[in-house]
Amino acid sequence: MLRLSKLTDYAVVVLVRLSHSAEVQTSPGIAAATGIPEPTVAKVLKTLAARGLVASHRGAHGGYRLARPLAGIAIAEVIGAIDGPIALTACVDGANAGCEVLQVCPVRGRWDPVNAAIREALAAISLEDMQLASVSRPFRIVSLARPAASTSPVPVVE
Template identity: 50%
Template sequence: MFRLNRLTDYAVVVMSQMSLRGENLRSAQQIADDTAVPLPTVSKLLNLLGRAGLVTSQRGATGGYTLSRSPEQISVAQIIQALEGPIALTACVDGAAESCDVQSLCPMRGNWNKVNTAIQDALTSVSLAEMSAFPATFGLSQTTAPKTVQADRKS
């Protein structure tokens, strides 16, 4: 089964929460409170996402974190790559961190690139803004969504 690790999943949750708050600076503690992700994990994620250029930090009493670009300009692929490195399904695809011992003999050599490219293209085509959008709940329209959700969307 192809599965993202928990830290990468949390990174999408944290960044989605940040996107809902617009350009407002948020402390690691506020983000942890809003997402229910433990503070040490949020701090680690913000550090990794900052190194990847996806979030920016401001020090000081009024400091905090914000997205470095608009949510429409950040792809799910960029978030995954910030936490896990290049997207590579097997050891023989372009960009894989490790090499395959039987690569020269393998009949699949090069064919995995097609699959890997399709997955990478799909992840690149989904923006953080799309991941942050609330799905319709039980067929209710956006105007009939719970008031707390409507308030969060506006702030």
């Protein structure tokens, strides 16, 4: 279903959190503030730093800082940083050998316009847009029946 990796979701949370302060923030600090497990936060931040979306400061009293304001970061960049290039995989491995029939496989390159459209759409939305989108929008709680043996009965939001 056009799955977006959960890590990308975390990345957005982390970036928004970073925007709350101009000072450097440590990954344990962000983990505590967001509730995301610390190792995962660290992993996300490292990836974002490698892609230049956040600036890192090593050593004691180091941490992370936004490289740019939220408005300057397109959601496409975040997805690209975490999930890799934005492209719907199609006809990847040589498993479907049907393409030799006409020597012009009916799908080769077919997805290009689709990829382009999606990339364009995602490039037009900045993190600031996403931040603003939810401020005015309360969310409804959906209580979910859950076996007692499971994790804590956390209300799930749809």
